[in-house]
Amino acid sequence: MPQLAQIIEFQDTVGDVLAARLPATGEGVIEWGSQLIVREGQVAVFFRDGKAMATFEPGRYVLTTQNVPVLTKFVTGLVYGKGNTPFRAEVYYVATSLHRDLKWGTPSPVYIPDPILLQIPIRANGRFAIRVTDASIFVPKVVGTRPIFRTRDIEDYLRAQYIVAALTDGVASLGKSFVELPRYYRELGIGVKAIISPEVATLGVEMTELAVNSVTTTEEIRQVLDRNAGIASEAFARARGTQLELEAKAAGAARLAEAGTSYQQVGMADAMKTMAANPGQGSGGGGSSAMDTGVNLGLAMMMPQMMGQMMQNQQPVGGAAAPQGQNPAGVAAVATQADPFAKLKQLKELLDMGAITKEDFEAKKAELLKSI
Numbered sequence: 001m002p003q004l005a006q007i008i009e010f011q012d013t014v015g016d017v018l019a020a021r022l023p024a025t026g027e028g029v030i031e032w033g034s035q036l037i038v039r040e041g042q043v044a045v046f047f048r049d050g051k052a053m054a055t056f057e058p059g060r061y062v063l064t065t066q067n068v069p070v071l072t073k074f075v076t077g078l079v080y081g082k083g084n085t086p087f088r089a090e091v092y093y094v095a096t097s098l099h100r101d102l103k104w105g106t107p108s109p110v111y112i113p114d115p116i117l118l119q120i121p122i123r124a125n126g127r128f129a130i131r132v133t134d135a136s137i138f139v140p141k142v143v144g145t146r147p148i149f150r151t152r153d154i155e156d157y158l159r160a161q162y163i164v165a166a167l168t169d170g171v172a173s174l175g176k177s178f179v180e181l182p183r184y185y186r187e188l189g190i191g192v193k194a195i196i197s198p199e200v201a202t203l204g205v206e207m208t209e210l211a212v213n214s215v216t217t218t219e220e221i222r223q224v225l226d227r228n229a230g231i232a233s234e235a236f237a238r239a240r241g242t243q244l245e246l247e248a249k250a251a252g253a254a255r256l257a258e259a260g261t262s263y264q265q266v267g268m269a270d271a272m273k274t275m276a277a278n279p280g281q282g283s284g285g286g287g288s289s290a291m292d293t294g295v296n297l298g299l300a301m302m303m304p305q306m307m308g309q310m311m312q313n314q315q316p317v318g319g320a321a322a323p324q325g326q327n328p329a330g331v332a333a334v335a336t337q338a339d340p341f342a343k344l345k346q347l348k349e350l351l352d353m354g355a356i357t358k359e360d361f362e363a364k365k366a367e368l369l370k371s372i
Contacts, residue, residue: 033063036056112171
């Protein structure tokens with residue numbers, strides 16, 4: 001029959017042991033008067049017949065019926081004699097300190113909902129931290145009959161049983177698309193922890209923190225997302241360019257309105273200047289063409305309207321019409337201007353556009369110079 005030493009203690013030199021049984025096999029024989037040493041970050045649980053009988057917090061204990069009366073309940077009646085009477089029991093040392101930097105990950109792709117692509121296969125990984133809160137529950141439910149239970153054992157168990165399943169629920173609760181998830185890793189970790197914490201607590205374990213480090217998808221899905229992002233960026237750039245162009249045109253129209261003109265009038269004037277600078281340029285390279293004739297006819301029809309607008313813009317406040325002279329209609333309209341210099345400028349523009357002849361211009365210019 002295995003027998004424990006007079007001093008019962010357990011030291012974890014690596015720091016990855018959650019629970020260790022003394023002795024590792026069978027039932028140990030403990031004598032009254034033995035010393036039980038429990039260090040900070042540990043508890044010792046006495047088991048007999050697979051049932052937890054007593055739990056010892058950190059400290060040094062001398063096992064006697066007087067100092068540890070709770071043990072007498074399952075020692076009394078055993079026919080082991082008197083004095084240093086031995087009794088059979090198993091001692092589990094359970095680490096209650098915080099175990100951090102434990103890793104979790106999805107061994108194979110899992111599908112998560114996505115508001116754009118409906119479902120996306122992903123792989124995710126991260127870290128979490130735990131501590132044992134109730135050794136009398138943790139040992140029978142999680143450790144079982146194993147002589148030693150390490151952190152890697154609970155990593156595998158919690159990942160397969162809880163974390164991966166809760167990841168899908170956490171992503172669905174966020175309601176974000178896959179491309180937005182990197183901005184919400186912290187919120188996702190908090191959500192997954194909140195989902196699994198009540199279930200993990202039934203094992204005598206507290207999930208103190210859980211973090212999501214990365215969420216990735218397959219290369220095919222990544223290419224689809226990149227292509228969609230490019231299309232969306234191009235469409236946004238075009239829409240933004242159109243918006244800026246419309247804003248610029250609106251600002252230009254406002255400036256022209258303040259100056260008493262418009263885009264249409266400026267365009268008509270530019271067209272007439274171009275035609276006047278290139279007389280007789282037909283499609284055949286010489287002489288007037290049917291197109292030239294039509295354009296000149298159109299200019300002739302627009303000239304009275306333009307002259308009327310110029311006269312309206314420059315008409316005196318009283319609204320009286322200026323007297324007609326012997327010059328053509330265009331020259332007579334310009335003659336009504338109050339400022340001789342402004343009249344000369346308007347006459348020059350009409351001459352450049354081909355609306356009046358050079359003789360008309362010279363005659364009117366001489367008349368205006370006399371009035372200065």
